[in-house]
Amino acid sequence: MATQLTKGNDAVIIGALYGGCDCYFGYPITPASEILHEASRTFPQVGRKFVQAESEEAAINMVFGAASAGHRVMTASSGPGISLKQEGVSYLAGAQLPCVIVDIMRAGPGLGNIGPEQGDYNQVVKGGGHGNYRNIVVAPNSVQEMCDLTIMAFELSTKYRNPVVVLADGVLGQMVEPLKFPEKAVRPEIDTSWAVCGNKETYQNLVTSIFLDFGELEEFNYELQEKYETIKEKEVDVDEYMMDDAEIVLVSYGISSRICRSAVELARKEGIKAGLFRPITLFPFPEKELAALAGKDVSFISVEMSNGQLLDDIKLATGCRKPVELVNRMGGNLITMDQVLGKIKEVAGKEE
């Protein structure tokens, strides 16, 4: 298959086109705008629909509408825009509609700047909008995965009728790497058992998240939790690097995990048994895998471009049985090799 040098944001649209997405709704925001540009250029060329909305809120509700009609649909934005979409995301989760949302994280809070960060972790992984719902969240760490995980996101969203977020950052969106194009394109069929298509077959279908009866709403909430439990059981995805005999485990996702891989290699050269545990799915979070690791003689280091948001989840998963150190940067800054290696040596020193 063809390999081409591709920008991360463009790779998202390549993944979307191969993944059977036929409607894109978006609104400009740096550093995610190239996804919008690429959709506006390519979707009409192949007979699919591109609409530029008047706001992020409009875009997510266009997603709600098109998803209701049973189509594979998506939107993309960055931190402030994702915040604005949250009401719509809650409604999508409540109405059990499939869709893909791409968040090219930038530095916050507030307007912040357009540098890369991972500070949206909590708002995306824990829900973000109101109510007892979860997004499925996948976290690419390369241009290749920007494409591949977007395809995977569409599959998961259709399978579970749930919003799926592709959580990336400004570096992944803007950087250029070789992309191996997908082998085959998905041609999805509309599920007429729930979609509203304006035909006789779907005439009786109802897309809503209102349950006036308290008991009924509680029952619906329990159903949602069961769905999330199934997702937790079946969809956890992790990439492990040099983990077999690792005593110091770096836990990191997205762009931060790239430097961790190099740090592990350098640490190994100095005789330190370091390994990288990279969650590819952030919800479901690899709780069992981390819990199992915590039963061994290991220390954890959370490497993230946020204020310990990932670290909290590591502590939860491991029941605080093992120390979890933090290596982080915020404000649009990237983590340096010195930082990670320094912390690895510090932890290794403590153990000796």
Place this chain on the structure above:
Amino acid sequence: MKSLFTSGHRGCAGCCDAMVAKFTLMAAGEDCIVISPTGCLEVMSTPYPETSWEVPWVHSLFENAGAVASGVEAALKAMGKKGDTKVIALGGDGATIDIGMRSISGAFERGHDITYVCIDNEAYMNTGVQRSGATPFDASTTTSPAGKVSYGNPRPKKNMPAIMAAHGSPYIATTSLGYPKDMIKKIKKATEIEGPTYIHAHAPCTTGWGFDTSKTVEVAKLAVQTGLWPLYEMENGEVTKVRKIGKQKKPVEDYLKMQKRFKHLFKMEGAGEQLKLIQALADKNIEDFGLE
């Protein structure tokens, strides 16, 4: 006249935002509070140490300059101030007529004593020239690219002054960077009138439209002289004054050919018909406002 918008910002040479900001403050004077939503103006003129504002200045989210201005005005009233401090919102076309439309509508409907100045450079320049509701017919932008199947943006500009007039605003005016005295005069008048007033300033963007940095004023003048951007004032819903074009009237091609965003109209097959459609838009303005 002293400028309260100083040099040292990071605007492009010939930046329209900086010029409108400067003229706005010349009109408003020292006793004002400016609210700006996200956009080029805020990004290039406010971060330390490139701050250009010599008046109090508040940043708002992209979508809610109208609401923040309402809050500032209400707080001034709560402090017992009686209209002496002017509250001015200064936003781009995206922030004003797309995402910010709802909050401006609310502010005007409630009747807050504010002046809203829309700097209309006809696309989302800060994020890379995406189309907005103010992008003119057939302009090529990064999300309405001209190509085999498209002549560019398929829709004409949203008529925001008419929408604001429908809110019962006591004073609405269109103005242009081609005529700074006109702009200063109208903004001054707007800030002196009690109630929510609206100024729509046509502001050519050298980067987004694709013209030489020395031509901002020339391009702005041509928009007016072709009839594509009519200059008028509305008081309590009625047009009370227009700027006649008279002998200066130019064909729309004179305006369009100066800008890269319209260059496809002079190359593509069948574009002659498009030029006629654009001329028709100008002619309708000239007729509607009696500009001849």
